[in-house]
Every structure is written in structure tokens, then in C-alpha cells.
């Protein structure tokens with residue numbers, strides 16, 4: 011008999027809670043990854059850099075395990091079909107994995123749980139992706155927080171050194187099954203090599219120590235680039251929180267925002283595609299398709315917005331300050347539904363994370379929990395003066411900026427601002 015450890019969004023061999031527990035379970039462990047066709051079929055590009063990143067990371071894991079004569083089993087298809095096939099052989103006793111809190115992950119795991127249960131196989135899920143799981147940080151009345159500051163205070167109060175202790179499975183590697191599995195080509199997944207690459211994290215003290223001063227300036231390399239690594243679990247959150255505790259409270263707060271939005275999405279799943287506050291439902295979006303196209307292409311005539319949208323197209327990432335400006339511009343200046351922008355970011359961002367993306371888009375649109383008030387409309391020209399005063403970020407991403415070819419704004423700021431305020435006011439006071 012064997013146990014299975016199923017990798018999902020925890021693509022690493024070090025400090026991996028579920029893997030650690032699997033290797034301590036007493037039976038030999040077969041490591042498994044499934045390229046889930048349900049997820050892959052939703053991707054719009056066949057050279058999606060996120061698939062390439064997963065593939066590269068799995069290849070590294072495969073190479074490491076090979077040194078211990080262990081084969082990483084890679085499957086492609088629907089997880090429920092793959093498990094149904096695997097358990098027919100009759101040798102699987104238990105399945106171990108790390109908990110996934112996103113709506114699709116929950117649904118998938120419930121289906122796997124009932125399949126395994128019907129064959130007498132236990133499915134064990136562990137907390138690995140967060141320090142506190144949804145349900146662990148609650149108000150005194152046992153309801154979830156909907157405001158960040160008290161959530162973060164509670165989070166910090168409940169934190170003990172134990173919670174950031176690593177789960178290091180390396181000394182247990184002799185407990186893997188000794189087998190060989192061939193490693194598939196990327197093409198077997200239906201994808202092709204990507205031109206965009208995920209940048210390495212920058213979590214050295216020189217970056218994190220200066221984070222509070224530098225994080226708002228998109229021309230500086232002032233942030234960690236940890237987002238994609240947290241998304242796919244190529245770094246452990248425990249390691250990052252430990253570092254934040256020693257180096258930067260501001261950076262720690264950002265890591266807590268990530269958990270805050272995960273808890274929000276878990277407790278309020280309607281917010282994945284509905285306004286968190288339903289009172290905004292009557293808002294009349296203009297949803298002008300040509301304006302949306304101009305925004306996606308970085309052709310709005312507002313340099314900071316355009317530079318950000320070009321950065322996204324070129325690298326799959328965008329600086330947080332600029333994400334806020336571009337999202338505010340789409341929802342307020344253009345009065346385009348936040349769900350359109352959310353879907354565009356979901357398609358393009360390397361660090362796309364449903365909870366953070368939806369949470370931040372609703373924050374920008376003013377429809378979310380603890381959101382910026384709807385009457386806060388970023389002035390993209392003022393934001394440029396403040397956060398890119400030397401115009402270095404803009405010049406980097408907008409080569410035509412200094413030429414006569416740079417376009418006029420597609421909408422005038424004061425006009426757009428007044429139009430947005432009126433539309434929001436009308437939505438909230440239907441008698442107007």
C-alpha cells in the first residue's frame with residue numbers, strides 16, 4: 011500500500027506542511043501533480059507564462075527527486091477522473107494535500123473527498139498557504155472581519171512563533187516510493203513555451219528594509235516580486251512572514267492584506283463576481299467597448315495609465331501603485347464595470363490570485379469591503395507628478411511619450427470625474 015502526496019499550489023520540496031505530514035504517515039509516499047484540464051481550458055493563450063512557470067518548477071522538483079531515485083508522477087486531465095483511475099489499482103491508502111481556499115479548489119476537493127471516501131480512502135488537507143485559515147481570525151461575535159485594520163490587529167495578536175516554524179521534509183525523503191516516471195514535454199499539456207518569464211523574488215534586506223520608503227515609486231525596484239511565488243507556492247508564506255517580522259512592519263501588513271482578501275472571498279463567495287456591497291448593483295456602467303480596448307492597449311492618453319497597461323502586456327506584472335491608478339481610471343473615468351478589468355488582469359497577471367484581484371478591483375471601484383470611498387477618484391496626472399516625477403517609469407514603457415505621436419486623452423479628467431460621481435450618487439440614491 012502507498013500514500014499519495016498531491017502537489018497543487020505548493021510547488022516546493024522545502025517547508026511544505028502537507029508533504030511533511032505525508033512523509034511521516036508510515037507508508038511510502040508517491041508524489042503527484044495533475045495539470046488540471048478544467049483550469050487549463052479556461053486560459054486564453056496557448057503560451058501562457060504561468061503554465062510554463064509551473065512546468066519549470068515541476069521539472070526542478072523532478073530533478074531533485076531523481077537524485078533520491080524518486081519519480082514525480084505527472085498527469086494531465088480532470089483530477090476526479092485521474093484519481094478514479096489510480097484507485098482502481100487498489101494500492102492507495104491515503105491522500106495528502108494542502109488546503110486551497112478558492113471557490114474552484116473547494117469544489118474540486120469536495121468531489122475528490124467523496125470519491126475517495128466511497129473507496130474507504132482518507133483525504134487529509136493541511137494549512138500551508140496561509141498563516142491563519144479562513145475561520146481562524148474572527149470578531150468577538152464569531153463573525154468574519156470586513157475591515158482590514160481590526161483584522162490585522164487580531165492577526166498579529168494571535169501570531170505565535172510556532173506559526174512560522176518550517177515543516178522541513180528533507181530528512182524524510184527516504185519515505186518516498188522508489189519508482190521512475192518519465193517527465194512529459196510541455197507540449198503534452200497542450201501549451202507552448204512562453205516568451206514572458208516569472209522574475210526571481212527579491213527578498214533581500216536591502217529591498218524589504220526600504221520597502222516603506224520605496225514601495226510607491228514604480229521606477230524603483232522597491233518591492234519583493236513575491237506575488238507569483240506565493241501564488242504557486244514556490245516560496246513558503248511562513249518564511250516570508252518570519253522575514254517581515256524581522257525587517258518591515260509595512261511589508262508584513264501587505265502579506266496580511268493577502269490573507270484578509272482570502273478570508274473575505276471564502277466567507278463571502280458572492281464577491282467573486284458580484285459587488286461585495288449589493289447597494290452598488292444599480293450602478294449604470296457605460297461599458298464602452300472601444301474605451302475598454304484603448305485601456306487594455308495602453309492608449310488612453312494618460313501616461314501613467316498607459317505605461318502601466320504596457321508594462322502588464324510586456325511583463326505580466328504591474329506595479330501596485332499603477333494597478334490602483336489604472337483600475338480607478340477604468341471604473342471611474344471610463345465607467346467600465348470592474349469585472350471587465352478584473353478579467354483582463356486575471357488573464358494577464360503572472361501573480362493573479364482570485365481573492366486579491368477581486369478584492370483590489372472592488373477596493374478601486376468602491377464596491378468592496380473596506381474599499382476606497384466611491385468619491386475618491388485618482389487624478390492620473392497628479393499621481394504621475396507624485397509617484398514618477400522624473401518620468402522614468404513612463405519613458406521606460408511608453409517609447410512614444412516624448413514624440414508628437416503621443417495621443418490626446420480619450421476623456422477629459424474633470425468631466426469624467428463629475429460623471430462618475432453622479433453615476434455613483436444615482437446608484438445609491440435612486441430618487442435622484
Ligand SMILES: Cc1cc2nc3c(=O)[nH]c(=O)nc-3n(C[C@H](O)[C@H](O)[C@H](O)COP(=O)(O)OP(=O)(O)OC[C@H]3O[C@@H](n4cnc5c(N)ncnc54)[C@H](O)[C@@H]3O)c2cc1C
Nearest residue numbers: 233234235236237264268330333334337362363366367370
Ligand atoms: C486592481 C488590482 C489588482 C490586483 N491583483 C492582484 C492579484 O491578482 N494578485 C496579487 O497577488 N496581488 C494583486 N494586487 C495587489 C498588489 O498590487 C500586488 O500584490 C503587488 O503589486 C505584487 O507585487 P510584489 O509581489 O512585488 O509585492 P510586495 O509589494 O513586495 O508585497 C508582498 C506581497 O504582499 C501581498 N500584497 C501586497 N499588496 C497587496 C494587496 N493590495 N492585496 C493583497 N495582497 C497584497 C502580495 O502577496 C505580495 O506579493 C492587485 C492590486 C490592484 C490595485
